[in-house]
Amino acid sequence: MIFSTKVGISGYGAYVPVYRVRDSEIERIWGGEGAPVEEKSVPGLDEDSLTMAFEAAREALTMSGVNREDVGAVLVGSESPPYAVKPSATVISEALGVTPKVIAIDMEFACKAGTTALILASALVASKAIKCGLAIGTDNAQAKPGDELEYTAGAGAAAFLISELSSDSVAEIECAFSYVTDTPDFWRREGEKYPRHTYRFTGEPAYFHHVISAAKGLMEEVGLKPSDFDYVVFHQPNVRFPLRAAQQLGFSTERVKPGIVCDKIGNTYAASSLIGLVRVLDQAKPGQRILVVSFGSGAGSDAISLVTREGVGKRRSSLSTLLERKIYVDYGAYTKLKGLLG
Amino acid sequence: MKRVYILGAGATKVGEHWDKSLRELAVEALLSAIKDAGIDKREVEALYVGNMMSGELQGQEHLGSLIATWSGMAGIPAFKVEAACASGGAAVHQAFLAVASGAYDCVAVVGVEKMTDALPSDVTAALLTAEDQEYTVFVGATFVALNAMVYRYYLSKYGVKQEHVAQFAVHCHRMAVANPYAQFRREVKLEDVMSSPLIADPIRLLECAPTGDGAAALVLCDEEYLKRNPRDELVEIAASAAATDIFSVHERKDLSTVASFRRAAECALKRAKVEPERIDVLEAHDAFTILGVLTLEELGFAPRGEGWRLVVEGQLAPGGKIPTNTMGGLKARGHPVGATGVYQVFDLFTQLTERAGSNQVDNAEIGFAGNFGGVAGTTVVHLLKRVR
């Protein structure tokens, strides 16, 4: 899809909690081998997807310089809201000071909700229904202790302030393409604490089919080819998947590596591809094209093409600081932080 | 204003009274004070009950009527007086005003707290009702933590060593040995205090007043009533004053001073026409050791940041420069919260009537008590004079 009016990112932000647990520490307890990432982020006892979303959103709003009253939408994509019923979006909006004249909604599509929020915010701005909109992807991923998900289930958030394209924009949101099917590779039933997944079924028919179809769909629709992109960012449940997806689509490894953060923070679910995008925007120069492809179980992918503008590089997010700022915890402290001690 | 005298005093031992209820403790202390006064309880015209936490810990309010009834005094006006840890002092203040104003000739006051009915976490929560629920309790600060922040600030500001302040607890324990009403009649060493568990850094367990049950009572009367019911050793409440400070510690301009105490003390000393150096016995509100040291500094017994010297030099013992907490103070006599202010007056009365045994301060003429509520958001002080 191509937006009727040109829209762009005027501010962005990311959040990663300070705590980390090394996968070798999880292996020590559960005896696993060949961990998919090096270490992952762990939220503090007082953090959840809502608080992380706020931190990322506040950074995006501050960077944009946009007036609070101009924020017409706060769209929060997450699969780990603190409440089953009661929106995170209202708390975040109130804390940001953008209430009450705002479209505020929580959105769920496993790890894809964040990019879908970005597309919808862009569409709302493009249609001139609102002046600016905040799109947030945030998750505090839960995994059953000992489950293979535990090695990667991380925590983090990313947020983007979308406005009509201007000379000050960080990047233009060029076009988007969504691809969904009913593919149950991963789910969590109402009232269940931990999700279930289907092991190797989450690969070929789920992740790769949707990611590749969405990326190809986008390129075909607007007539772009892999060589037109300077960077490509995929949803990163582990380090292997995005590299393999890049290879299958014909992107060189150099294009995908700059956006990979999951080796250091794990899989941040709805924030995963968006934190990758923040990482890329923090190092991009004006006039570069970026492809972002999310993947959400259930299943679907959003592919979004962005072109950086003059605003990029003028302001950076705090992501590189957040990636460096860490307090390592052992498995005992990790279980306390995750609230597993009851 | 009429002059107000202490006609009688009584108390229970402070401790873990598993077999006694709040009302039984209050009745015991009250009747013992009336007995000490040598009058018929039907002579008492009004009753003031000092208590902080009965609503939280016993689910029991309306203590005035309850205690009056259980003491066989139903019919008289009777009220609970609450001002956090200064509830006892505030009740004495109200009783004092009632007599001083001429409204009554003879009144009774009893301070009571029954803390061992509840779990420690519930006691913590109940004590915290003295603080701002919306902006202090909300952030998880405990009562100990608030005092600990004052303590840390003081230690840094003046470069004082914690063990010098902590010595206050050692002194109090030494004094309590000879007090039959004290909760802890045993000495502690400074090493024990400094190696006791941290409760809220830097405050350690043995720097905190203990949890306990107890009740103390007084009978107050005016001069005419006294003439009709004379007693040998006579003590006058020469001044009763109270003051408040800005409620929350973080909003105060200075964390290392106790403004409400300074204000109330100045007022009481002025009314009684007494200079601080004439004080023979001092009752300090040492819920935490730091508060004992701050009390000494506020009264001018030591410059700011140097109150600890009096403690370390042994000047708080009978015979020292300023005998303080000679019956054990909050630390060792005990701190049944709403009763503490009355216990302080009871302990001064004990000294001024020469009943303090081996802890007796020779020729004690003037006693002074400071009772803090919250982190001294309220202070009530009493200045007692022996009448010869």
Place this chain on the structure above:
Amino acid sequence: MVWSESVPRFWRERARKYRLVGGRCRKCNSIVYPHRSVCPHCGAENMEPIELPRRGKVVTFSVVRHPPRGFEGKEPFLVAVIELENGARVLSQLVDVHPEDVKEGMEVVAVFRRYREQAPNGIIEYGIKFRPLK
């Protein structure tokens, strides 16, 4: 306790708790947290609400090792008096730091965090805490 599970009570404070809304006295210029109608320092009934700066430094602090109700299982945690850039003081928690690494004068910045849950099935009360700036 009735009072610890009151929803309206938390709700009406939300702006002050979420956005550090303090009050500036138009008469004596004191800045206090939270905002209220009367200045606690000079008594003037002339306070205006202002959002307080998010940066400050630690004036004093303590480590809560015996938590009050509502904070069970979170101990040990840090509480501190923070002096903000405009001189206003707030009482808050310090997070993302080991107690032994905290120093008086340490620079801190506001973060948005959970404070307590009214009950396992009750509302979650959020508010501002502080973390080290560096």
